[in-house]
Amino acid sequence: MSSTTLRARALPGSMLLAAALALSACGGGGGFGGTAASSPPPGAASGAAASGPQLSAPPPIEGAVVTEGESRTIKFGIGLAETSPQYLSVVHFRDVLAQRTNGRLKVDIFPNSQVGDDKQMMSALQSGSLDMTYPSTSPATALVPELRLFDLPFLFPEAEDADKVLDGPIGTSLLKKFDGTGIKALAWAENGYRQLTNSNKAVTTPEDVKGLRLRVMENPIQVDIWKTLGANPTSMAFGEVFSALEQGVVDGQENPWATIFSSKFNEVQDYGSDTRHVYTPFIIMASQQMFDGLSPEDQAIVQEAAEATRDYDRTISREFADYAKTQLKAGGMNVNDLTAEQQAAFQEATQPVYDKWAPEIGSDLVAEVQSQIDAG
Numbered sequence: 001m002s003s004t005t006l007r008a009r010a011l012p013g014s015m016l017l018a019a020a021l022a023l024s025a026c027g028g029g030g031g032f033g034g035t036a037a038s039s040p041p042p043g044a045a046s047g048a049a050a051s052g053p054q055l056s057a058p059p060p061i062e063g064a065v066v067t068e069g070e071s072r073t074i075k076f077g078i079g080l081a082e083t084s085p086q087y088l089s090v091v092h093f094r095d096v097l098a099q100r101t102n103g104r105l106k107v108d109i110f111p112n113s114q115v116g117d118d119k120q121m122m123s124a125l126q127s128g129s130l131d132m133t134y135p136s137t138s139p140a141t142a143l144v145p146e147l148r149l150f151d152l153p154f155l156f157p158e159a160e161d162a163d164k165v166l167d168g169p170i171g172t173s174l175l176k177k178f179d180g181t182g183i184k185a186l187a188w189a190e191n192g193y194r195q196l197t198n199s200n201k202a203v204t205t206p207e208d209v210k211g212l213r214l215r216v217m218e219n220p221i222q223v224d225i226w227k228t229l230g231a232n233p234t235s236m237a238f239g240e241v242f243s244a245l246e247q248g249v250v251d252g253q254e255n256p257w258a259t260i261f262s263s264k265f266n267e268v269q270d271y272g273s274d275t276r277h278v279y280t281p282f283i284i285m286a287s288q289q290m291f292d293g294l295s296p297e298d299q300a301i302v303q304e305a306a307e308a309t310r311d312y313d314r315t316i317s318r319e320f321a322d323y324a325k326t327q328l329k330a331g332g333m334n335v336n337d338l339t340a341e342q343q344a345a346f347q348e349a350t351q352p353v354y355d356k357w358a359p360e361i362g363s364d365l366v367a368e369v370q371s372q373i374d375a376g
């Protein structure tokens, strides 16, 4: 199959930045030191008004209430901070369970990679020592190799293209591929479009990337993308990134604006470039042991709560991305957009990554995703 048939449509134009609005604070509290991050009970008055985006409120919680059944506290570990859309969506998950089980199922949330990085938390699910987590697809490719699909650069021109694929038969079949691994993959969510940051220079062309020492996720295609562009990539767990940047072990990293902002990478990075080079999904997943121990009614509630979490996460992830980029600029980070031509140059320069990896991932799968995107 010729490589040109494997590429996405023309890339989107530059993003218009939405103005940042006042935050309706959700409070945070707690957090480090291995204790669950507490937050005000649902519906409590917000804490001191912190400046931030006014994120959409969680949707009303629907569905039958099941009062009868066991009570338990679900231990839910995530990599990102309490200010991230990921965390706020897990708060919604907690509230849905509380309401629909009449308080029987509680959730302790452990943010900031405090109970491990993505790979460690997934193996904790397999052993049953952690109940739920919410990793990126890239570190999960060792369990389900087809997920490498989402490491292909410039695959999805718009997030809605990703939604269509993830919520259709391809996404459903990929979640089922976790069956037998000790992990129950419940639903997709959004990490988002990855942007490049570094401390050396503004990046607008592939040439600018040459020689940059970059942290990348633990995944061979992520390494290949940046090697192909002439950078010097190092695979590293997310929890180590801030200190690696601070100590100058690497010059830069790449993540969505929401993560760059909520993890305060702008404190140790001077330049941010809107490269939008990869769209990374999150996966909301449970320990198979934990899930199998639930009654059928509670399993259905956990499944429906995960899908509600997916929907809410996508909404606030997209709202937060615009706000985060604006705030990073306002805070002094040198943030540059790329013109459509500059983005096309990066897409062209990473074509060899497609040519090499699409056949390994499955040319038919990649082509099917492509045709769903092209169908609009």
Ligand code: TK8
Pocket: 078, 079, 080, 117, 118, 134, 135, 136, 191, 217, 237, 238, 254, 255, 256, 259, 280
């Ligand atoms: C957080 C990670 C992170 C990912 C990375 O658990 O490792 O850079 O983008 O969001 O999954």
